[in-house]
Amino acid sequence: MSALILQSLYSGLLTGGYYALIALGLALVFSTVKIINLAHGEMVLLAAYMAYVMENSFATNPVVAMPLALVIASLIAVIIYFLISRIKKHRELNSLILTYGIGIILTNAILITWSADIHSTSNEAMQKPITIGPFSSMTSELIFLGVSMLMVAALWWWLTRSWYGRAVRAVSSNRDAAKLMGINPQNTELVAFIVAGILASFAGVALYCTGVIQPSLGTALTTKAFIITVLAGIGSIPGVLIGSVLIGVAESLTVTLYSSAIQELTGMVLFLLVLFVLPNGLFGQTRRRG
Amino acid sequence: MKLFRNSLCLTTSLLLTFSSVHAKEFLVGVELPLSGSYARAGKGNLEGITIAAEMFNKHNPKHKIKLVTIDDESSPAKAQAAVEKLAGQGVVAVTGGYSTTVTGAGATAANKAGLVYMTHGAPGKDILERGFKTFFRINNTEGYTTAISGLLGDMGVKSVSIVTSSLQATAEVANDVKKDMAAKGVKVTVHTFDPGTADFKSIINKIKLQDRSEAIFMSALENDYVGIIRAAKVLKPNIKALVGLWSLATPKMATDFPDLMINVFGTAMLPYPAEFKTQEGKEFVETCKRLYNKPPDYLAQLGYVQAQVLFEAIRLADEKGTLTKGGLPAELRKTNRDTLIGHVSFDKNGDNPNFQQWIGQHQAGGKIPLVWPKDRSNVNMKYPALPW
Secondary structure (H helix, E strand, O other): OHHHHHHHHHHHHHHHHHHHHHHHHHHHHHHHOOOOOOOHHHHHHHHHHHHHHHHHHHOOOHHHHHHHHHHHHHHHHHHHHHHHHOOOOOHHHHHHHHHHHHHHHHHHHHHHHHOOOOEOOOOHHHHOEEEEOOEEEEHHHHHHHHHHHHHHHHHHHHHHHOHHHHHHHHHHHOHHHHHHOOOOHHHHHHHHHHHHHHHHHHHHHHHHHHOOEOHHHHHHHHHHHHHHHHHHOOOOHHHHHHHHHHHHHHHHHHHHHOOHHHHHHHHHHHHHHHHHHOOOOOOOOOOOOO | OHHHHHHHHHHHHHHHHHHHHOOEEEEEEEEEOOOOOOHHHHHHHHHHHHHHHHHHHHHOOOEEEEEEEEEOOOOHHHHHHHHHHHHHOOOOEEEEOOOHHHHHHHHHHHHHHOOEEEEOOOOOOHHHHHOOOOEEEOOOHHHHHHHHHHHHHHHOOOEEEEEEEOOHHHHHHHHHHHHHHHHOOOEEEEEEEOOOOOOOHHHHHHHHHHHOOOEEEEEOOHHHHHHHHHHHHHHOOOOOEEEEOOOOOOHHHHHHOHHHHOOOEEEEOOOEOOOOOOHHHHHHHHHHHHHHOOOOOHHHHHHHHHHHHHHHHHHHHHHHOOHHHOOHHHHHHOOEEEEOOEEEEOOOOOOOOOOOOEEEEOEHHHEEOEEEOHHHOOOOOOOOOOOO
């Protein structure tokens, strides 16, 4: 039984790391620009298809696709921000409709370009089983758990230590006051979107290396990312990692100790429970600063 | 001589024009998931239906089938709306549908409109209990269950773990296989998972450490198979065989995931490379290559058969003058013929009781020979054999 539990915890940790990678970009934009980007999942998916294109066309390791994925995902992020910045009234609400529409357009563009077939890496190095004591996984899962932790740390550092990160937080806290301090809110928000695009590109390559991609996956990715963002609490980047791992471990333990049939339900129940007890999420700020 | 040649050309042109002008055109509605989670199945099915229309029109100068296609986006509500729209456009019948839930919605709308609904995408049992008078299908879960239970029985396994998606048809096959195997005294454990599940390691680890089964039967879809087999490759449970349901023993899976598929079993109707011996089969392959620049897969094959049976019934009903008087369901019930998937006839519920699947096994060189039943196979199954 202990072997089962240990492997289950490990699987939950790996899944959590992967969830965090997907959620980080959405969490950043949601907490700083106050926009729920419903096309975030499609951005991740597009980056995953870049990894597929590179592997399929040039027989390379899908990780090599990272620069291409970065460019494409960031470009899409810039376009999304450009369109959002055109909204004059009720930005929060109208941006929901806009990004939902962009998500549909991206899904269909992927469908037309790469057909409805499923794809995943066939790279041996990525799929190679790796066993450390009682823990087994694919090499790619372990790599991207590390990448996920690194991304959380980097994003946290960027938001708290860099000038642009502080500017993003300042605009998020009080747009007018930030303007008076010489910060250009438009440029700052654009930077936040570009960083979200960069995070989406890492998530996309991870998705292709560890799972299976198909054009209809985007909505499910956005939903998962949104649940984690709200669970973590608006504005908490380390909370995203903790919330993701919590959901991953809860799902995994449910399979091991009870039934795989209610795996997804467990994540949702946990999410609702946390919100019931902590309406601001696990690490959400109760009072606005500034 | 020149005058004779010109006259001949003119006569031929006139004859061709005359025959095409007088070819009676019939609109047939196609409602399929061309986007959304079942898009792959929908596109494969559409290829088969298009091939059937192409071949029908070629061989029937007096009748012409024109397809009107609507994407149901893998959604029951959209499927219903699509069939209602097709009915409004004056189609004589509707074909398509994928997944019992989505197809059920489309078939309900067709039944209300009094239109025939022909499919291969709703193999589940409950759709037959809804009392549809115009619903027809060429396959059912029983055909798949018989093949899986037969294979596992012939392997002589003492225990089997079933990993099944909670989707209606996959869960139904899993449940029927469970009953069959339990009746034979085999220990069966079922692990149901949600269609959104991506990580199967916890399930496979339970099979490895708790179930300790001799075989795993995966009742799932393509993306699930990849996740399950990958998890099994990582954890290496002490099993003797990996068996799957539809969409697994296909050339596409062999090409895209060669390292995962080798030695895996799955239901199939034909070996790969396909060996069609009939004239119709050869023409089907040629038409597919001409239209799509590739050999047909099982989805195209099922789509072709469902459409071809429907088109033939439309032709016969028209010739008897019953098509416009609601005679198409009656004509379809008279169907009793061999097709590319075996014998097809329909019972009072519109089900094809003859439907039978065989078992193929992914083997070296991307080949998928039929390995069960013995009288259908010319290659021995590799057992015990695994992808690792």
